[in-house]
Amino acid sequence: MLKELSASSFGMGAHEDVEVGRDLRKPLLRTGVWYAMQGEVSKQSTLSRSAKNLRSGSVSVLLCVLIVALGSAQFGFSCGYSSPTEQDIMSDLDLSVSQYSMFASLVNVGGMIGAVMSGQMAEHIGRKGALMIAAVPNVLGWLAISFAKDSSFLYIGRLLGGYGVGVISYVVPVYIAEISPENMRGTLGSVNQLSGTFGTLLAYLFGLFVNWRILAILGSLPCLILIPGLFFIPESPRWLAKMGLTQEFEASLQVLRGSDTDISLEVDEIKSCVASTDKRITITFAELKKKRYWFPLMVGIGLLMLRQLSGINGVSFYSTTIFESAGISSSNVATVGLGAVQVFGTGVATCLPDKAGRRLLLIVSSSAMTLTLLFVAVAFYIESSASEDSQLYSIMGILSVVGLVAFVFAYSLGMGSIPWLIMSEILPANIKGHAGSMAILASWITTWVITLTANLLLDWSAGGTFTIYAAVAACSVVFVILFVPETKGRTLEEIQSSF
Structure with a gap:
């Protein structure tokens, strides 16, 4: 039955390619449980006004954007952390200027490593899965910096954090673009940069009042909130469609557009695009x-x-x-x-x-x-x-x-x-x-x-x-x-x- 459905939607040849891709690429995190609960609520005949508003497409998309934008805030905080902490870290750990410069620049080295892996990671395990893998080393990196006794722990922590933000810098804007309606994509896409600049500002601001170890603990908070938040949002519908997960694709899109919205036209357009796209993993x-x-x-x-x-x-x-x-x-x-x-x-x-x-x-x-x-x-x-x-x-x-x-x-x-x-x-x-x-x-x-x-x-x-x-x-x-x-x-x- 599943093969017949997929073949009718995408064409038999495309279906075979998708089946191969599905063996290699599976979503690490399934559709958010909160949305599943919302689906159950939508079946009830009597709903409060707040519940109806909560299920509206614009609210659903905005909540998803705000959750993944925590990753961008983490990105900004990482970039801003080295500015207010330089003198304190050099004094407490007896670092030279060159050693601290190495510490500050390692976020870029980690970012390069994360960037190399980000695209294929997002393609193989989904956008949410890639964000989860990026968030965990970010948290570990901040903890390593906070409890550092010498430069080695600082370097390891900065590399881990850089790797995480390297992945985040690709996945977050892609996820936002893929879930947003065309008339809101520019505005919602700009939230990515807004969140990043806000994270940098928080690093500068908190750096005036707390020491560098506490500031590192504060730096882990965005990803500590992001990790559970990922379980409550849907996977990118366009990625699900590309993987041939038709039922999850339509369910995800319906949640993002609202339970009362007719998504048939958008579904057909995405399916048509997927059907005409070369399914090979590499070119x-x-x-x-x-x-x-x-x-x-x-x-x-x-x-x-x-x-x-x-x-x-x-x-x-x-x-x-x-x-x-x-x-x-x-x-x-x-x-x-x-x-x-x-x-x-x-x-x-x-x-x-x-x-x-x-x-x-x-x-x-x-x-x-x-x-x-x-x-x-x-x-x-x-x-x-x-x-x-x-x-x-x-x-x-x-x-x-x-x-x-x-x-x-x-x-x-x-x-x-x-x-x-x-x-x-x-x-x-x-x-x-x-x-x-x-x-x-x-x-x-x-x-x-x-x-x-x-x-x-x-x-x-x-x-x-x-x-x-x-x-x-x-x-x-x-x-x-x-x-x-x-x-x-x-x-x-x-x-x-x-x-």
Whole structure:
């Protein structure tokens, strides 16, 4: 009976491939038990108004997004942790500057390892299963850091945490894109970046009041909540359809769209897309020459690399140093303020992708980044030629800080969140695992390069550093205009078929 159903839905040839894939790829976590309970409730004739509202499609999707966004908050907390803890960790464990720099950078090394594995992991055991595997080492990593007696435990903990966020950085935006209705995908996709910036802000803020060991314990909380939360949300319906799990696919989609919603049209569209997709687990490098493969992969990698090469992590990781060079005495408090600006800017941008469109926001954001970075560069150039006790020196210091704040806000409006959203939307389903891993790996390598070189460049010339970053931001404007497609108001199946 199951074979007949699958054959009628996807075609006999496709069915055979799916059966092979099903032996290799099974969901680690089944559909959430909370949704099963909701299904039972829906059978009852009398329901309270709150129960009906709870089962509405928009509420269901939003709850799923908020749960998986805990992983993004973990990502942001990991990135922000090293800034407020540097002096305390070096003092307590007697670390040198180079040893602490190694500790801070290992999150990028772990992220690279996680990125390599993330795509295939998400394809083999499902999006929820991959998040579970990412969450567990994250928690263990934070515990290792909290109880560290020497640098070795710090390094192990940072590597484990980096591995977890490397997987999370791919799986969370993909899961959100695959469960969201087309008219909400931009807004919900932006929650990924908003949650990440909020996690970074919390690390900066709590770092002012608690020591580094307690801060590490606090860092484990998002994933400690995420782990049980994964049991209460459905697996991605598009992944279930790809695996040939027809009944679970339709049940998952029905829950996400609401019990009273007619999902037949969306079901047929997803089935048609799956039926026309190559079911092979891998494709050859020769086949990447096809535009339907190389073009979306190039766009995804290009956007993720350009957002990093514009210097955002250089500013985030070394904001204290930058503020000190600008003459700001309370550099830690200023760093918290910069984090708050990023959260505010990302929050403002959350509702814009589905209204203004992805391309327009990317163009506006990268153009504004170019102008603000040039402004900062000019301010630092003038400051370097002025006497430290002159009024001009003080004015240029203030203007450089204003420019940095404007840069972070401009970044948050588009380049902060939309590249992740575009990447999750445009990659074809049959290469999403491999291509997604390649895109995330490229992003992590670029992050590592910027983190490694930013401090050296700032020592060389602050004005020159920001001039380089401004040139990259200008390249981003050209790249978006020439290559990035508009995905607003289109289903994932329509986007993929356009290539």
